[in-house]
Amino acid sequence: MATEAKLRQLAESGCPVYYFYSSERYLVRQAVAAAVRLLSADSDEEATVLDGAAPELEQLIMAAGTISFFGTRRVVVLPELDPAAYSDKDLDALCETLSSLENAVVVLGSVFPLERGKLKTGKRAQKLTAACKKLGYAEELAKPKPYELKVMMIERAKAQGATLPEGAATALLERCGEDPFLLENEVDKLCALSGYQTVTAAMVAEMGTVSLEADVFEMTRMITAKNATGACKKLQALLRLQQEPIAITAALIGSYVDLYRVKLGSARRKSYSTVFKEFGYKGSDYRLKRSAETASHYTLGQLEACLQVLLDLDRSLKSQPVDAEVLLEAALCRLALAGSGR
Incomplete structure (x- = not known):
């Protein structure tokens, strides 16, 4: 996922469109939230969220065309967009709207299924992705690899003043699977159990989520x-x-x-x-x-x-x-x- 520094650089350059897509819903949600948080940091105005797989284009046009009371660009969010839910005509209109943004910045998120290890995207999804890349920023969010999750867990424990050895991190990964949110919760629980000292593999086996x-x-x-x-x-x-x-x-x-x-x-x-x-x-x-x-x-x-x-x-x-x-x-x-x- 794009780092905060990367997102900040894009925001400062005036990037009008951010599109995040993946097979993992939590990754899309996390990336969209990070972008919205950064883009809204200098404004007291809340982002306009258009839920659903295919928000009405009139809503998007109205939200994107409204001038912010605070003199900043309005942040419009489409967090659950499914390009295939639009007709070809409506998708063309969506891309056209994104290309003519003046008073708004739009953050989009989509979840696609995997097929043989690759995202299964249709022609409309590919068309939207190409348009977003041309207009602003689009990123496919890859699922974190096991070693990245272990680093994440070790760093999270360290931030709490505790130590999570690699062996214990491996045991936790094997027991809980690869859901980052579940792993973060387990790390917090085990850090507290250890008295914010050292989390051991025995603690993971005894108190970790039953698997x-x-x-x-x-x-x-x-x-x-x-x-x-x-x-x-x-x-x-x-x-x-x-x-x-x-x-x-x-x-x-x-x-x-x-x-x-x-x-x-x-x-x-x-x-x-x-x-x-x-x-x-x-x-x-x-x-x-x-x-x-x-x-x-x-x-x-x-x-x-x-x-x-x-x-x-x-x-x-x-x-x-x-x-x-x-x-x-x-x-x-x-x-x-x-x-x-x-």
Whole structure:
């Protein structure tokens, strides 16, 4: 996203149009808010917000043509614009209005779906983007990469007088996912828990947002490290939290399927990011990156044996009257053996 210095430079140069678009709604909202805040800083007049996917052009023309009482350009905001919601004729009129701004500056935001890792924009969206680039400033907002999120978390903890080591930041990222707002809230909570000292990975595991997938993947790494005892202890903790055995098994199967896919991809000289695209995963490929690191300790044959163990576990849980906890513990031990090639 454009830095505050960049936005300030654009404002000082008289840039009349700012367009931010992304697949992530929170990024668009954040960028639009930052631009509006800076553009309105020298005025006591609130920005005019035109909500909806296709605000009426008459409203935009009226808002943009009204002279500000304070002698500054009026800030008009279209935060949820969908170019495809306009007809070709109305979109032409919108672009024409943007090109003839005299008393206003317009900030626009759009959210588009992803398709094979790229924004799915139609002809109208492309036309609007081209017009905004020609008239002012347009930016596609890329989702922050995992390392950028870790830096963000570490800096946020530092601003509060606390320390968030990289290991704890990694654990928090794995547990909570890649939503910056959720991560910021978790950092604030953990900083308070630490007494604004050092946040540890143990604190993240104990007090962080509960994530079954993250806990199960941690079990998978323990099994890979031949620590079946630690995996069984983790299992006991999940059961005490009343996690369902079927749900734990499903998460285990998902983890090992990920390992198998990236291992199979590696055998075909395909990266984890290629596997991510070809199998239609959603969100970030960070999950498969971690899976690739773990899968490097296995052969394809060992992973196939592990998947057979999990298939047997799934069948047993659904058909045998044996205690589910016993079946799960036995499966973890069998996974450890299958992973060691015995």
